[in-house]
Amino acid sequence: MxxxxxxxxxxxxxxxxxxxxxxxxxxxxxxxxxxxxxxxxxxxxxxxxxxxxxxxxxxxxxxxxxxxxxxxxxxxxxxxxxxxxxxxxxxxxxxxxxxxxxxxxxxxxxxxxxxxxxxxxxxxxxxxxxxxxxxxxxxxxxxxxxxxxxxxxxxxxxxxxxxxxxxxxxxxxxxxxxxxxxxxxxxxxxxxxxxxxxxxxxxxxxxxxxxxxxxxxxxxxxxxxxxxxxxxxxxxxxxxxxxxxxxxxxxxxxxxxxxxxxxxxxxxxxxxxGFLQVEGEKMSKSLGNFFTINELLTTEKFGGRKWSGEALRLAMLKTHYRSPIDWTVQGLQDAEKMLDRWYDVVGDAPASEVSADVLDALGDDMNMPKVIAELHRQSPESLKASANLLGLLTQTGAQWRANQTQDRSVDEGAVEALIRARTEARARKDFKESDRIRDELAAMGVVLKDGKGADGKPVTTWEIAR
RNA sequence: GGCCACGUGGCGGAGUGGUUACGCAACGGUCUGCAAAACCGUGUACUCCGGUUCAAUUCCGGACGUGGCCUCCA
Missing domain, CATH: 3.40.50.620 (HUPs)
Structure with a gap:
């Protein structure tokens, strides 16, 4: 290239x-x-x-x-x-x-x-x-x-x-x-x-x-x-x-x-x-929209929650480096969502070769928006390799999800117990109880995802609501 | 005032002289006990005014707008 x-x-x-x-x-x-x-x-x-x-x-x-x-x-x-x-x-x-x-x-x-x-x-x-x-x-x-x-x-x-x-x-x-x-x-x-x-x-x-x-x-x-x-x-x-x-x-x-x-x-x-603005305005201490890297990582000052370093990195790279970037809560949420998706897609796949299309886009004065578009087209193996080149998707999916959970201080054991109770309720067609448990989890910020396992039995996974 | 960058669909954000960006959101469908998730599918764009051209969002000129630098702020 x-x-x-x-x-x-x-x-x-x-x-x-x-x-x-x-x-x-x-x-x-x-x-x-x-x-x-x-x-x-x-x-x-x-x-x-x-x-x-x-x-x-x-x-x-x-x-x-x-x-x-x-x-x-x-x-x-x-x-x-x-x-x-x-x-x-x-x-x-x-x-x-x-x-x-x-x-x-x-x-x-x-x-x-x-x-x-x-x-x-x-x-x-x-x-x-x-x-x-x-x-x-x-x-x-x-x-x-x-x-x-x-x-x-x-x-x-x-x-x-x-x-x-x-x-x-x-x-x-x-x-x-x-x-x-x-x-x-x-x-x-x-x-x-x-x-x-x-x-x-x-x-x-x-x-x-x-x-x-x-x-x-x-x-x-x-x-x-x-x-x-x-x-x-x-x-x-x-x-x-x-x-x-x-x-x-x-x-x-x-x-x-x-x-x-x-x-x-x-x-x-x-x-x-290029420069960075925060929610459409110049970042300055007097406007109250001044944020340090550390505050975004460890406090709830921006958007009422903490953010992972990887989400911050992707949010920063979504815009071409020479363009002005507007740093917004929405932008961070988008980035996080994209990472959730990619970690799901990659699963346990090993990294293969970096995609030639990704390299070409990167080679064009680091056209990151184009790179990201190309990443969406990759196989799990190629996605892993290509994202790794950018310093992204470097964790395992399990690590990523565990960190998300940790950031929102959710008790995993309690969540798993509630999900088991709900699965039992559903098995005996007690949907009133099953929905009650789902609401209870929702109040904790946990979203359920029902699916079927390889054996055809219902399997429920969960993640932190955004 | 001088110099520079930029103005694309609801949002973010590429690219191109005539043909699908991509992602999110929205809408429709499949699935589901109902949802969510997932999967499939759909729609909407190129700041304004001139000019060049068979044809401009894409080239040229102008207007308007936004941001930056010109006092050690990345």
């Missing part, structure tokens, strides 16, 4: 050709660890996890390197640390915040069925030159200064956007327009209003590292330039993230990396996932 990907930089869908098929390299911007990840944060994690799985399938599991960074230096983190651990020294408080948040993030995305990336570097470990010689931020900034792309002014090191003739190509922003807009704060020490910070000095009570420009901390964008180079080289295959990162973050990453390395490109394909 052929893999075609949409590239934000060239605004077209192209056949994907890796630089080195024996080591396909992808970088995705990861979380800033200061608080629980929200459901919007989950989108790029899930979307690029599917791409990671697809690449592994196509090129071999040992021939794909996926890097997703953890940003553990940020002013929001400092604020949170000071707020939550006022008694502790700042560095210690910061470490507590970032470690707790990072491990929560791992637990959340694992529940969403995401594989661990090959590397998950932390920004703080790539500030200063490293013993292992991998790329670091300070060295990168030195190179930018040496090549005439950065300058020191007003206690900062700034990137000189005018030193890069094609700055702004990714986001379609020309420098002239930026000036005309006059929306950017004009700092007297900047040569150009669009110049951005590579390094800034830290005060006593801010985290800092000793550098040639004094004790300070890195700007926002340089970490990704350093960590991608550290593990993937100066030029790699795919760089992904949310739509909102196109400008300024990715634009500036490109500027830094290309100018520091003297390359024509940073990554050959730039991929961006």
């Amino acid at each position: 052929e893999l075609r990907l949409y590239d934000t930089l060239t605004k077209d869908k192209r056949v994907f050709t890796p630089i080195d098929p024996s080591d396909v390299r992808m970088y995705v911007c990861g979380p800033t660890v200061y608080d629980f990840a929200h459901i919007g944060n989950a989108r790029p994690v899930i979307v690029f996890d599917v791409l990671f799985r697809l690449l592994r399938h196509l090129y071999g599991a040992d021939h794909v390197t996926y890097v997703r960074n953890i940003t553990d230096v940020d002013d929001k983190i400092n604020d949170r640390a000071a707020r939550d651990f006022p008694g502790l020294p700042l560095n210690e408080a910061i470490r507590k915040v970032t470690e707790a948040t990072a491990s929560q993030f791992q637990a959340d995305v694992t529940a969403l069925g995401c594989l661990s990336p090959t590397h998950q570097p932390r920004a703080t470990e790539f500030v200063l030159p490293r013993p292992d010689g991998r790329a670091d931020m300070v060295t990168l900034i030195k190179q930018l200064i040496a090549r005439g792309h950065a300058y020191e002014a007003g206690g900062e090191v700034l990137f000189d956007v005018q030193s890069m003739p094609d700055y702004g190509v990714l986001s379609g922003r020309r420098l002239e327009e930026q000036k005309a807009g006059a929306r950017i704060a004009v700092d007297a020490h900047k040569k150009n209003p669009a110049d951005f910070v590579l390094w800034k000095l830290s005060s006593e009570n801010e985290p800092g590292w000793d550098s040639p420009w004094g004790r300070g901390r890195p700007g926002w964008h340089i970490e990704c330039s350093a960590m991608s180079a550290a593990y993937l080289g100066d030029v790699f295959d795919i760089h992904g993230g949310g739509l909102d990162l196109i400008f300024p973050h990715h634009e500036n990453e490109i500027a830094q990396s290309r100018c520091a390395h003297g390359t024509h490109a940073m990554a050959n394909y730039w991929m961006h996932n």
Whole structure:
């Protein structure tokens, strides 16, 4: 099959050709660890996890390197640390915040069925030159200064956007327009209003590292330039993230990396996932429609019940990754229902080969709606194999149903006992009693499904009502 | 104001210059003690206005609408 990907930089869908098929390299911007990840944060994690799985399938599991960074230096983190651990020294408080948040993030995305990336570097470990010689931020900034792309002014090191003739190509922003807009704060020490910070000095009570420009901390964008180079080289295959990162973050990453390395490109394909809304509205704390991944998994805040990670994953994948997605209770119910159905269809069937139709749809810039349509046409064996490729239907049907039951805290033993009593009542044609028991179970949220066993005798199964 | 994405049936959501998306819901049927489930079958669409064309939901232009970015928010 052929893999075609949409590239934000060239605004077209192209056949994907890796630089080195024996080591396909992808970088995705990861979380800033200061608080629980929200459901919007989950989108790029899930979307690029599917791409990671697809690449592994196509090129071999040992021939794909996926890097997703953890940003553990940020002013929001400092604020949170000071707020939550006022008694502790700042560095210690910061470490507590970032470690707790990072491990929560791992637990959340694992529940969403995401594989661990090959590397998950932390920004703080790539500030200063490293013993292992991998790329670091300070060295990168030195190179930018040496090549005439950065300058020191007003206690900062700034990137000189005018030193890069094609700055702004990714986001379609020309420098002239930026000036005309006059929306950017004009700092007297900047040569150009669009110049951005590579390094800034830290005060006593801010985290800092000793550098040639004094004790300070890195700007926002340089970490990704350093960590991608550290593990993937100066030029790699795919760089992904949310739509909102196109400008300024990715634009500036490109500027830094290309100018520091003297390359024509940073990554050959730039991929961006669309945004998420909740029930038709922008998700925000003030609207009261702000949900973390963890809340959806473990509380009844969204739709009055808990949701399985697998249902969340499928709900997220039902929409093409570049389209805006409306996150709704209805959408989650649909996803869950689809999984119920598929688990029924698959039964105990072993996984066979991944469907060629599914692969073709997936290869068309990850056309997941098409993929799902194809999945509905598969045999049990092929459905299992194809869904597994997407990180779905990875449990057994029994596990899936058991988890559903557990989520709604239903006493299985009591249910089974009532069903036996009803079966007996039906056998003696006491339908009044049989219907009474059915109503009683319905009140517990249990729906009965009557059928016939292989021997022709009545068999009743049950599931949790939705 | 600048830049970008998008507007498909009751809902979600693909795709196509003329022929069935798919799923959910709805409706009809089979099954059932009655239901539910399951199975079979059915219907409804392409924001508006121009243009190109034998033919446009699909191409071009415009209008309207929605969302995003342009102040470190995925």
